[in-house]
Amino acid sequence: MSQQIAAETATIYDLKGLNCPLPVLKARKRLTDMQPGGLLWLETTDPLAVIDIPAFCSQSGHRLLETAAMPGGHRFLVERGA
Numbered sequence: 001m002s003q004q005i006a007a008e009t010a011t012i013y014d015l016k017g018l019n020c021p022l023p024v025l026k027a028r029k030r031l032t033d034m035q036p037g038g039l040l041w042l043e044t045t046d047p048l049a050v051i052d053i054p055a056f057c058s059q060s061g062h063r064l065l066e067t068a069a070m071p072g073g074h075r076f077l078v079e080r081g082a
Contacts, residue, residue, distance in 0.1 A: 007039065007041075007065070007066065007077055009039075010039035010040055010041050010077060011039070011040050011041065012040075012041040012043060013026070013027065013030055013040055013041065013042050013043065014043050015027065015042055015043060015044045015045075015046075015049075016043055016044060016045045016072070016073060017045055018044070018045075018046060019046050019048075020046055020048045020049075020052055021052070022046075023042065023044045023046050023049050023052065023053065024052050024053065024056045027040075027042050027053070027056065027078070028056065028060065031060075031062060031078065031080050034080045035080065036080055036081060036082045037079060037080060038079070038080045039065070039077060039078070039079055039080075040077075040078050040080070041075055041076070041077055041078075042075065042076040042078060043070065043073065043074075043075050044073050044074055044075075044076070045072050045073035046073070049073070049074055049076070050067070050074055053067075053074075053076045053078075054067070054076075057078055060081065061081035061082065062078050062079060062080055062081040063078070063079040063081065064076060064077070064078055065077040065078065065079055
């Protein structure tokens with residue numbers, strides 16, 4: 001499966017309206033319940049998420065595959081690490 005197709009079928013986790021540190025804490029819990037290699041879109045409105053989500057992925061062994069601005073916030077495509 002190509003990354004584009006996988007990205008289109010990835011689960012979307014709505015974290016809009018939550019402020020730091022809740023988006024990262026909730027993302028950590030959700031990713032823990034997933035299989036390695038699973039893809040998850042995180043949708044946030046917290047302006048600090050553009051710093052926090054990449055840092056979280058780097059520190060936790062997850063891959064940040066894509067970041068995109070959306071109206072009122074950002075989307076992050078995360079691949080669960082091993």
